[in-house]
Amino acid sequence: xxxxxxxxxxxxxxxxxxxxxxxxxxxxxxxxxxxxxxxxxxxxxxxxxxxxxxxxxxxxxxxxxxxxxxxxxxxxxxxxxxxxxxxxxxxxxxxxxxxxxxxxxxxxxxxxxxxxxxxxxxxxxxxxxxxxxxxxxxxxxxxxxxxxxxxxxxxxxxxxxxxxxxxxxxxx
Numbered sequence: 001x002x003x004x005x006x007x008x009x010x011x012x013x014x015x016x017x018x019x020x021x022x023x024x025x026x027x028x029x030x031x032x033x034x035x036x037x038x039x040x041x042x043x044x045x046x047x048x049x050x051x052x053x054x055x056x057x058x059x060x061x062x063x064x065x066x067x068x069x070x071x072x073x074x075x076x077x078x079x080x081x082x083x084x085x086x087x088x089x090x091x092x093x094x095x096x097x098x099x100x101x102x103x104x105x106x107x108x109x110x111x112x113x114x115x116x117x118x119x120x121x122x123x124x125x126x127x128x129x130x131x132x133x134x135x136x137x138x139x140x141x142x143x144x145x146x147x148x149x150x151x152x153x154x155x156x157x158x159x160x161x162x163x164x165x166x167x168x169x170x171x172x
Contacts, residue, residue: 030057032113041124048128051137055087060137062090087111090136091127097134104130 013036026034042049054060064075064084077085079096091111092101104126108117117123131137 027057032056032118040119040121041128043121044124044128048131051131052127055090055137058087060087062086062137064089091130097130097136100130100133104133 017034017036021034039049041052044052051060055062055065058065062085063073063078064086075084077083077089077094077096079085080094082095083089083093085094088111090097091105092108106126107120107123108115108127111117117127
């Protein structure tokens with residue numbers, strides 16, 4: 001009976017997901033798989049999960065992401081001004097945040113849908129610590145001057161490097 005129930009449940013979930021895709025297909029730019037279960041990063045806490053949810057579908061405060069309220073704003077990264085501030089640039093490539101990236105994101109090389117980041121608790125915790133440390137994807141008026149150096153962050157450097165703070169089981 002249990003085997004039959006699990007099979008029926010599995011078919012029902014697949015049918016529901018397929019119907020969902022047909023009724024409201026994801027936008028072409030959203031390359032992540034749809035899921036009927038919460039994404040692993042949802043355990044990071046409401047605020048941090050919200051930041052990540054916004055960045056993945058390109059609907060965030062990052063300047064390269066489209067926004068009706070910022071149609072004429074420059075799209076280049078406000079920190080480095082070298083390229084468009086996309087999710088990938090903000091997390092993996094911006095030179096002005098390399099200090100934090102080297103210390104916090106050592107195991108992350110991709111933010112794409114196939115990246116191990118999206119299934120690894122440790123990598124997700126590291127991503128959350130990085131986003132928090134550099135205030136990536138926070139509302140623009142939340143921090144009038146963006147951080148450019150460790151001294152401008154306003155909190156002790158030891159908090160960034162403390163391993164227990166980064167990989168504890170408590171939400172960020």
